[in-house]
Structures are given as C-alpha cells and as structure tokens.
Amino acid sequence: MKKLLTCIVYAAALCQITTVLSAQITPDKSISISVTPDPPAKMSGGIVFTSLSHAIALAHIHQQKEPGKSVNILFQPGTYFLDTTLLITAGYFNGPVTFQAASKQGGQVTISGGQALQLQWTAWKNGIYKATLDVPFEFHQLYINNEQQILARYPNYDSSAKHFNGTAADALSPARIKTWQHPEGGYIHALHRAEWGGYHYRITGVKADGTLQLEGGYQNNRQMGMNEQHRFVENIFEELDASREWYYDKANKTLYYKPLPGTNLQKAKVVISRFSEIVVLKGDAARPVKDVTWKGIRFAHSNATFMDTREPLLRSDWAIYRGGAVLLDGTEHCTIKDCEFDQNGGNAVFVSNYNRHATITGNHIHDAGGSGVCFVGNPDAVRAPLFEYNQSPVFAGMDTAAGPKSRNYPDSCVASDNLIYRTGRIEKQSAGVQISMAMDITVAHNTIYDVPRAGINVSEGTWGGHLIEYNDVFNTVLETGDHGAFNSWGRDRWWYPDREMMDSMVALHPWLVKQDAVKTNVLRYNRFRCDHGWDIDLDDGSSNYHIYSNVCLNGGLKLREGFFRTVENNIILNNSFHPHVWFANSHDIFRHNIVTSSYKPIGIKYWGDTIDNNLFPDAAAMNTSTDVHSLSGDPLFISPAKGDYRVQPGSPALKIGFRNFPMDQFGVVSPALKKLAAKAPLPVLKTITATGAGISNWLGAQVKNIETLGERSAAGLPDDKGAFLVTVPAGFRYAVKAGDVILQLGDKNVSNVKELQQATDFYGDKKVKVVIFRNQQRMQLP
Template identity: 70%
Template sequence: MKSINLYLLLLMSLTGSLATAAQGRVSNDTVYIPADISDYMPPLYGSAGRVQHFLREQREAYPGKTLAIVFTKPGTYYIDTTLVITPELANGNGAIVFMPTHPGDSVTLSGGRPVTVKWRRWKKGIYKATLDLPYNFDQLYINDIQQVRARYPNYDSSARHYNGSAADALSPERIKTWKHPQGGYVHSLHKGEWGGYHYRITGVNPDNTLQLEGGYQNNRQMGMHATHRFVENIFEELDTAREWFYDQPNKTLYYKPAPGTRLSKASVVVSRLQQVIALKGSADNPVRNVTIANLRFAHTAPTFMDTREPLLRSDWTIYRGGTILLDGTEHCTIRDCEFDHNGGNAVFVSNYNRHALISGCHIHDAGGSGICFVGNPDAVRSPLFEYNESQPLATIDTVPGPKTNHYPDSCTAYNNLIYRTGTIEKQTAGVQLSMAMNISVLHNTIYDVPRAGINVSEGTFGGHDIAYNDVFNTVLETGDHGAFNSWGRDRYWHPNRDTMNSLTAARPELILLDALYTTRLHYNRFRCDHGWDIDLDDGSSNYYIYNNVCLNGGLKLREGFYRTVENNIILNNSFHPHVWFKNSHDIFRHNIVTTAYKPIGIRYWGDETDNNLFPENTALPAETDKHSLSGDPGFVNPIAGDYRVKAGSPALRIVFNNFPMDSFGVVSPELRLLAKKAPLPMLAQQRLLTTSETTWLGARIKNIETLGERSAAGLPDNNGVYIMSVPDNFPYRLQAGDVILKAGDTAVQKVSDLLNAYSRQGDKAKKLTIFRNQRQQIVD
C-alpha cells in the first residue's frame, strides 16, 4: 500500500491536496471512489451516469475534499455516455482526480462499444456476421487494431495522400458499379491543397454522378482536388484484407480478415462516442482542479462531418470537441495519458479556460488534431470569418484586445509526443491555437502530420511562448504551409492589398489591436520538406523569432508588421520575404543563411536587414545587408546536428550567439525513448535558381516555378505567368504580382503559352484573364 500512497501523493500535489490513505478509505484530504462501482466482469462496462451520481453524493458529503475516481482493475472501460464533469461536481476547494489504482496498471477509457458477433464464411475470403445496432459507425477494431472501411483506391501505407487517392474515384464508370452507395463518403484534398473536404453520398444522378452533402470543412471554398480523392463505405469496394463494411439496414457486418486472423477468438469493438470526458463549466462558474492522469483513451468516433465552425479568416473550420473536452475550466490537468487511434481531436480546450495543463501525453493516430486551444468568436472585436470578407473602417471596433473573457489564457502544452494526427481531416495541426492568449507550447515533439505541426490561426491575442519544440515531417499531404504556420488576418487586414496598404498607412494603430502581445518563437528545431520550416503568412504580426534551427524549408515572412528575426540558423535554404508593407518595421539580423535571399514582391525592406552570414559573396544582396559577411560558418558537428559555430567563425563577427542544440522536444525518458528523431540535412551549397525570366511588351515575366511564387500569388497550382514588373504606358492594366491565366480563350500555363497565343491570335488574345488578390478577373 505504500507505493499506492506515494503515487497518489504525487497526483494530489498537482491539485494542492495530500493523499495519505490507501484506496477505499476516506483520508483527511481525499475520498476514493471506485470507478467500477458494480460487479462488472471484463470487459468492464462503465456507466457515466452512475459515476456522476456517486460524485454528486460524495461531493455533498465531503465538500472541499479531493475526490479520487480510481480504476481498481486493469483493462478497458467502455463508457456508455460521455462523462460530463460540471462545476457542481467540482465545487468548493476540492479537486477531482481520475487515475488507475496502481501506477503501472494499464487502464483504457473507450469511446467504443464491444460487440459479440458470430462470424460465418461468405465468399472471396470475406466473412459476415449479424450485428443489430441502432446506429451506424465509422471505425472497427479487431483485437484493438483499427481496420479499414471498404474504399477505393485500396489502402496503401506508402501513398502520400490519404494512403491512396485516384482521379477516377468519382468516375461515372466506377459509380455505376455501386448498387447502393448512399451513406458512403468522399474525401478529397482542397483544390489548392489547403486542407481537405468530406462529403456524404446521398444519391446518384441519372448520369452516374453523385449527389453529395458536405464540403464545408474548409473556410476557403475552391472545390475538390482533381486527383487526390478517395471514396469509402462502399460495399462493392470491399476486396482486400482488413477491409470491412456494415450494412445497417440489413444488420450485417462484412469483414475480410488478414491471413492468420482467428476471428472466433477475436475481440470486436465499434466506435460510438465522440467524447469520453467533458469538463463543462463557464467563465462565471468554471470547473476547477480536475486532474486526469495515466489513462489511455481509445476508439472515439470520427468528427469529420461535424467539422463546420469557421475560425475567423483562417483556412480552418473546426469541431469544437475532442476525446477530452475542457470548456470553462480553471487549473485542470491532463497528464501522462495516451490517446490512441481516436477519430477526431485528442484534446480540445474551448472557450474560457485558465491555467489548463496538458503534459506528458502520448498522442498518435488521431483523425483530427492533437491539442487545440480555441476561444469563442464573441471574444473578438469586429470578427470576420471568410477570407474575402471585409468591413469599412467606420464599422471597425477600435478598442484594443478581447471583448469578453471567453478564450484560453495562460494554458500550457508541455512535453507531449504527437504524431500521425490528421489521419482523416487534413486541415489539422499537432497543436492548434486560435482566439487565445499567452499559450505556452514547450518541449513537444511533433511529426508525421498532413499540415502544420504548430499552427496559430490569427493574431488574437498573442503573447504565446513557443519554445524547445522538435517539429518535422510536416505538410506531408497538403501544400503552401509550414512546420510552424501562422496567419494574421485580424480586424485591420483586408483581402485587397491596395486597400490594406492605404488603411495601414493611414491608421497604423489598427495593426496591434488584436495581436496585443508579442508571440515568441525560440529554441525550436523545425523541418518541412513540402513548404517552409517557419511560415508567417498573411498579416502575421508582432513576433519575436530567435534561436531556432530551420533544417530544410527556410523562413518566410509574408505581409505583416513588427517581426524581429535574429540569431536563427537556416540550413540549405534562406530567408523568404514576401510582399511587405512600406512601414512593416520588420527586422532580420544576426542570422546564418545558406543560400541567397528569396524575395517575392518586395519593394520595401523594413527597418533593418543586415549583419547576417551568407555562404558566399555572390549571395550577398545589393539593396540590403551592408554589414553582412560571407563564408563557411564552421559548425561544430553538423552530421550530429550540432550547429553551434566554432571559434573563429565569421558568424561571430556578425554577432551571432551560440545556443544549445540538445534541448529540442520531449524531456521525459519514456517519451524520448518512443520519439522518432528529426532527419538532419546533408549540407550543400546551392546554386541560385535559374529561371524562365524574359520580357514581353517591355514587362518582365516568368513561369511560376517555386512554392514561394505560388504562395505569394495565392495560386492553387503552378500554372500561369508571373508578372515581375510593368513599364510605364504598358498596354494592359497589369501590375507586379499579377498572374496571367488565359490569353483570349487560350489557357496560359507557362511563358511560351502566352507568347505563342499573342503572336498567333493577334487581337483575339488582347483580353487577359489574370489572378489578383486571390481571385480571377479580366483585363484588356
């Protein structure tokens, strides 16, 4: 019993109480309540209502004491309904703790339902069983391993997008082979690869096209990607091992097991609940002092068809929930838990929350995001929700800061291992911040994600401390993004660049009304092979970025204000300044870059761009960096990832300061043992990019050749001709940054298409279709 008491003492210390008695007794500080409060036999089936009832009774009997919900038996507890903890259950000065009795016990709280089925052989290696359930389900687990719902194309673990995608997934030829596709799903990337869409099939048209509902899962509507799509839950596509299909009208489950599977002995679990535990309070009456520790959470239902709430003017829509939901809490902790193959978000910190702590957690194979801190739009002054929305200056609320306190503040994600999130939804992140303030994201290891590792959706309200994280293998399925990504489409921001130029020049005080406090990004290691290591996109403002290692994708600052970037190491890449404002007050100094800068649409260079180290003299820019140097930085041990510089390095002469290279990522020995290692780059001096640049009627034009050019223009692909500069008296109403998409009726994918169309068609080519301010328009 001594070991139990020591373990409880550790847990109770988090909530300010002392555990001095063994399980099953009332001590001076703690009441222990067995979670398995009935004579359950394995598998243990927990009644959330009964647990709530006992909590209420014990809270009334012992106000102010800590109530410890202990799981006395190892195993899986299948919760019948979401266990909701309200302020009434956590009132007074007491606390609630959920935990196993013994520190080594393996206890799972499941959002699924165990079912007993009798399999019988059907045909082509497929088995079937009668299963009478009052609801449909989206995930099936055989022997606690998630199986694959019948799909086309078949699951391929090596495929980059969706584990298999195909342009013909929605072809009429394939659709006409399906007898009853209603209830099936279509999953597709966004046309611009900015996340994904999901649709439920509701019928088939006479021309063998599908009737669909959905497609609201992205806040920038552009339609489905032409290639990266797949269908699932289609009976006729059940044709390979591990696939399954549930025919609910006929109460029949079909499954094709992998060779060697003994179905007669196999456990079968189906997904049921979207949330296992929800802490539900409010700003006026919060849930306080709840700790959830050392538990595994599994089998929750996917939420991709409920992901419909837009997050201001970012690209996101969200489902405001997770396997664990914190909504209206103070001083609540989720510690040392595992989130394993859940269908949606793992942890969602919603609306008013103060001092929430998520630490030591192992989060993997989640359908949605890992950890989300998301406030309520009613906390934002003059909120807008879709990218193209705007409002006149006279209607903008000019009071600084939040309108209400309905947002997470002073919360922390510390020492969490997060990987393979976004297995279903693609506009996701390992850690997501939106409408929040002073969030600390520290010592997390995040990798193998379809989009950003860490994402900040807008400037509201800043003050975040993002440090000592190790983030890599990111943007694996999407595009135009970064290992760290942010937007800043705050109340001052306007989708028309000319309007925004005028607005911010006339009223610069608008810029920091939402981004109140500086966000610090420091001592991190980032790697992105399909975008930028650090990507500050549209309008991101008020950042201090220092002492980071960028392993591959470089660092991008798009239009925004008050960004200071210093003492960073950018390997095999460089600084990407994109379309800055005249008075951005941006600073880039004392950094090591390993290729020439890659500016796009830059007319103004901020307050200071100088005292940086370049690989060679030819990389030094003429218009900036009057005191910068070139040369070999002399890294201590780059093969081992030690990018400190040796004595005598020219980096020391530009006032670069060494910083530790062994403090990235998770810190607990258990998680460090599990975590993958970031792939280190093979350093090589890169030649400057040769381009297709040429002149046309005196204008400088080129192909869209880089991700930076595509991002700067907001294009969904690399098709079009980029306008670099336009001379006076040019015959077309074009400007630098425009992209020509059509000349007359001829599609323009590259410079040769434009030149050929103009020479061949003459006057017929005089009407140009261009892309400006992220929308098509016609000029002549």
C-alpha cells in the same frame, strides 16, 4: 489510520453490476476510490457499485460534507466501456478530483468511446465473413484486436501512398459509379484544389446523369472545390475487396469483414466507435469546472467527426469541430497528464471557449482522425469578427478597441512534453497543436511529426502572447502544400484581401495592426523541418512576432505581409529568408542569422527597419542592397552530422552577433516519451548560391514561369500554371501589374511563358481579353 468508508448505495439493485468500487479516507479526510471494470467472483469488504457514475457520485457526496478535500478515483487495469459520454459539469465537485490509473506497473487502463461486440461470424465469399449486428448509432471505426481496420474503399489502402493512403482521379468516374448498387451513405474524401487541407462529403444519391448527389464540403474555409487527382471513396459495399476492409449494411443489419489470413475471428476482440467525446468537462466563465485531473489513462475508439467539422475560424483556412476524445469547455486549473490518445476518430484534446490554466502535458497522442491539441476561443470574444477569407472589413463604425471583448477564450494554458504524431489521418486541415482566438498559450517541449499539414498552427492574431519553445517538429505538410511546420496567419481587423485597399488602410491607421495582435508571440529554441513548404511560415499579415534561436532544417523562413516581426539568431540550413510582399513601414527586422543561400524575396519594394548583420555562405549570395555589415563564409558548425549547429570559436557568425544556443533540448523530456519518439531527419549540408531565374520579355514586360513554391504562395495560386509578371513598364498595353499571373490571353489558356508567347503570336496586334490571378483570385481585366 485509514478506515473503510461506508455509505448508502442507492439503486444498485436496479442496474446491471459492471463496476466494483471500494473507498478509503485518509486522516486529512481526502478520499481514494478504487474502481474495477468487472466484478470479481468474491469480495472481502468494500462496497459494490453498479457503474462509474456511482464512484463520481461518492466523490460528490464526500466533497459536500468536506468541501475542498481532494478525491482520487483509481482505475484498476482493464477497459471501461461507457454507456454515454462522461459529462462533468460545473459545481458538481467541491474540491480537487483526480481520475487516474491505480498503478503504472499494474496494467493499462482504457476508457473507450466505443462498444465491444460479441459476434458470430460465418464465411460469406471471396474470403469475406459476415455477422449479424444491430446498433442504433452510426460508427466509422472498426477495431479488431485493438487495431483499426479499413472501411471498404477505392482505391485500396496503400500505406506508402502520399495522400490519404491512396487516391485516384477515377474514384468518381461514371463508369465506377455504375458498379455501385446503393452508394447512399458512402463518403468522398479529397484534397482542396490548391492542397490547402481537405474536403469530405456524404453520398446521398445518384443523379439522372450518373453523377453523385452530395452533402458536405464545408470543412475548408476557402472554397475552391476538390482536387482533381487526390480523392477516394469509402463505405461502398462493392469496394470491399482487400484484406482488413469492412462494410456495415445497416438496412440488413449485417457487418462484413475480410480478415488477414490466419485471423481467428471467433476469438477476436471486436470494438466499434460510438461516441465523438469520451470525457467532457463543461462549465463557463461564470461557473467553471475546477481542479479536475485525468492522469495515466488511455482514451480510445472515439468516433470520427469529419462530417461535423463545419464551424469556420476567422478568415483562416480552417473549419473546426468543437470536440475531441477529451473536451475542456469552461474550466480552470484542469489537467490532462500522462495519458495516451490512441486511434481516435477526431481531435484528441480540445480546449474550447473559456479556459484558464488548462495543462495538457506528458501525453502520447497518435493516429487521430483530426488534430492533436486545440486551443480555440469563441468568436463572441472577437471585435469585428469576419469568417471567410474574401470578406472585407468596414472601418466606419468598426469596434476599434484593443484586445478581446469577453473572457470566452483560452488564456494562460499549456501544452508541454507531448508526443504527437500521425494526426490528421482523416482531416487534412488539422495540426499537431492548433491555436485560435486565444491568449498566452505556452507550447513547449513537444515532439510533433508525420502530420499532413502544420505541426503547430496559429490561425490569426487574436490575441497573441503565445510562447512556442523547445519543440521538435518535423515530417510536416506531408499531404498538403503552401504551409509551414510552424504556420500562422494574420487576417485581423486591418487585413483586406485586396492589397491596394490594405495598403491604404494601414497607411491611414497603422495603430490598428496591434489591436488584435495585442501581445507578442515568441518562437525560440525550436527545431523545425518542412519538406513541402517553409520551416517557419508567417503568412497573410501575421504580425507582432519575436523569432529567435531556432533551427530551420530544410524549408527556410518566410514572412508575408505583416508588421513588427523581429527575426534574429536563427540557423537556416539548406535554405534562406523568404520575404514576400512587405508593406512600407513594416518595422520588420532580420539580423544576426545564419543563412545558407541568397534571400528569396518576392514582390519586395520595402525592406523593413533592419536587414543586416547576417552570415551568408559566400559573397555571391549576399544581399548588397540591405546587408552592409553582413559577412560570408563557413559558419564552422561543431557537428552538423549529429545535429549540433553551434558554431566554433573563430566562426564568422560570432562577428555578426550570432550567439550559440542549446541543441540538445528540443522535444519531449519525459523518459518514456523520449524512448518512443522518432528522430528528426538531419540534412546533408550544401551551399546554395544565387541562381538566375528564367526571365523572358513579353511586349516589354518581364515574365517568367511559376517555378518555386514561394512564387506560387506569393500569388496565392492553387497550382503552378500561368506566367508570372516580374516587371511591367509604364503605359503597358494591358492593365496588368507586377505580381499578376496571366492565366488566359484571348481564348488561349496560359500555363507557362511559352504558351503566353504562342498566344501573343496568334493574336498579333489585336487587343484581346486577359485573365489574371491577383489578390488570390481569378479575374478578367476590363
């Protein structure tokens, strides 16, 4: 028989009563605590508490008396506005604790990182209203009736625009800047010059020449400056001219807002963002937070963190902010389950530093300013860490031991059955799921789409063992470029930005390749689609992968540099295999795959261990130098229009060793999430055979325009300008090499082969300077 728990309520009279709590103990001495966001007019029995903190305190007291007994804190429907970030530290609980909605049928429970406002609106001008507001904190989001509004911006918000919902080259023009009286506190958001993520800046003033003083730009770990076209400004008062736009004049304590026609502002629910983190579980490897679960809760209104995203990750293109609406930092066996993360300003869930057996499952994550789920270890666990792309390792004195040197990283954690979409609304160097400095992370049965960069990203080889399976990832790399629906980098201890140095390093010390990438990453049974890159993109030395039984819907599969990649039994639709600049003795394998066009090699001198037993669309597409046992012909898919790419009996694919795998198990499995999830766009199948590239003769060398994303990626170019050298004869008059891109001859810029020929004709036999792009950087030849 249950009995009502009675205990001392301390300091209740000193606080405003905002939460009502009652508790019951079961015969096994576990405890259930019921919390409501607002006190009812009358209570019969139970205990009145003043805040959620008292509920947590009660759980603490109970587990001190009954160690190991579980506690359930049950939230009744409503919105809970916190006075501060809810921090749960190691040792506070002495047994399992679950925070959960009291009933799925009883209504939604929201824990807000924002503050509700009671405002008196008055008409100002041009359809704009104003209200007095005095808050002591910075905020970046305004919500009216639970819909995020638009901070005053130029150009105006356009839901159909590809980049940032609207960009303009003149966003920072002197003429426009002159129209701003006080731009201080405004923001600039821009793509990276090479479209590798984004930059964010705060305006601090105006210089004498009319240009802006800025702080920021550290959010990308490969500095090249802002894209000249894709940028916009926000939080500028003079740009408040469109419906749903707002601006807060902090100096004069006034909020301005232009509502949609018909909006009743006097009755509208108004919330502003406040805290960057809503819930934090904070421990460490010596004393972790254990056995805490959050279940069935909606987390909303956390503040934007783009100006705090500044910590670089090991020579990847990323910088990160170690936080999210929910932050797990130093935990064991903690779970975030069946929650919704709605319109938060930064990352949704961040699993940082030491964590073991964290489980992120069944969640609905959407409209986040940053990433969906991040697993990121600490550099203090990395041997010989380097942080910027162009940094070169020094072998003498290097710590060459294998694996991590501390336990300060996520290990044996899971992200499964999550629906993740429209993340990266502000930060473009983001991902649906991000992994860095971690081991044995399982990413399974997630549906991820409508993201500006990768759906799933692995930042480097430390330390592998990841299992990526049964995910449905599509509509990816929508705002950036040179990337994949699944993307990875290597850039581990053996990797040099200078290719010649790297060739010599791996030839002398081949064993070093697996000292960071100690465990094999497995990609299997996934469906990937990328429209502005590769469906699977293993870039810059990604090593130790087994990739099998995946469907690539559009962008093909790329392996750049790297070692020990086995790719087999995959289906690559409307595209092919893209090997880029491989090493001698890479030990790469590509076999038993179905491709639908010829291979797309760039800079390939060596072809790995086995490239054979694959199926091509026709004989013209076959790579006769490698695939001596491969076949060509119609694979006889069962029902490609319905996404069933299993092959029928009698298919030539079966003769080259291909084996069917399930086509109905991609993505989320929870019925509620399956109902919400969008469907992946399926391709109309076409046969693509080899096409001749426009190769021209230049002084005896072979040269061509940059025509494909693959050529641009292989050279590391920020754009498609230049003349690509295919072959260079011995004794050539300039010290160029095959794979170089000529950008300038003499004083003449070179955007293509035609301009190279024109510059050559202009200078005649005169020997002039040559500016090239090599090792992913611009250089002038001696």
